[in-house]
Amino acid sequence: MANAETDARAQKRPLSPHLTIFRPWLTMAMSMAHRITGAGLYLGMALLALYLLGAGMGGWLHALTGWLASGFIGGMIVFLITWAIFHHLLGGIRHALWDRGLYMDKEGRELLAKASLFGGIGLTLLLWILKAIAG
C-alpha cells in the first residue's frame, strides 16, 4: 500500500467491472449478478450462521431460529439464498469455461448469459419441487 509510485500506477489501471466497456446488456447484467449474488450470499451465510448457532445453543437466538424456519419472510430468504447459490454457481461455471477459452465469441457469451439466468431460476424451482415431493 504504502508506496506512492505503486499507488499512482494502480490508479491508472482499469477496475474490474469496467462499466464503460460493456454493451450487450444481458452479459453485463449477468456479470453484475455474479457480484451481487456473491455479496448477497455473504449476508445470507451470516444469517444462516446465526440460525445454526441458535439451533445449537438455544437461548435468545432461538427466536431468530424460529422466525427463519417457520415464518413466510424467513422462508423467502432461504428461497432467495438457494437461488443465489445456483445463479452464482452457474456464473462460476461460466468463468471456468471462459478460462479455457470456450464460449468467448458473441453467440457463446450470449448463450452463457441466458443459460445462467434461466438455469439459475430453473435449478432453484427444481430443487424446491423435488423438496416438496420428497417431503
Place this chain on the structure above:
Amino acid sequence: MSIPTHFNSGRSGQGAAYVSDHEGSEHARFMRLSSYALAPLGVLSAWWLAGLVGETLEGAKAEIGRPFPAIVLICFAIIGMIHARQGMTEIIEDYVHDAALKEKALHWNRIGSIAIAAAWTFGIMLIAAPK
C-alpha cells in the same frame, strides 16, 4: 503451480496465464480452485438448507445433525467464507477508494468472514454432537 489455459501470458508464454509479480493472479487462481470445491458442496448444501424451511426445530436438528449433511455444510461454510472473503476484498478494492475507509472495510471483512464460518461450524457441531 499453474492452470492450463488458452491465454498467453506476457511473462511465460502460451498456457500459463496465472503468473504475476503481484497478488492478483494468486487471487484469481484461488477463486477458481475454491469454486471447484464449492460447486458440489453448494448443490448439496442448498438441498439441506431448503429442508430447514417449515421444519420444527427438532426436525431441522435431526436432519442436519446427521454426519454427512453436517460435514458437507461445515465444509461449505469454511471454504465458502474464505472464498467470500477473497471475493469481498476484490469488491472493496474496486469500490472503496478512501485509504482509511478501505483499511477498515478490509479489516471487518477479515473478522466478519471468520466469525460467520466459526458461528456456523460451532452451531452445527452443537447440533450434531452426541447427547
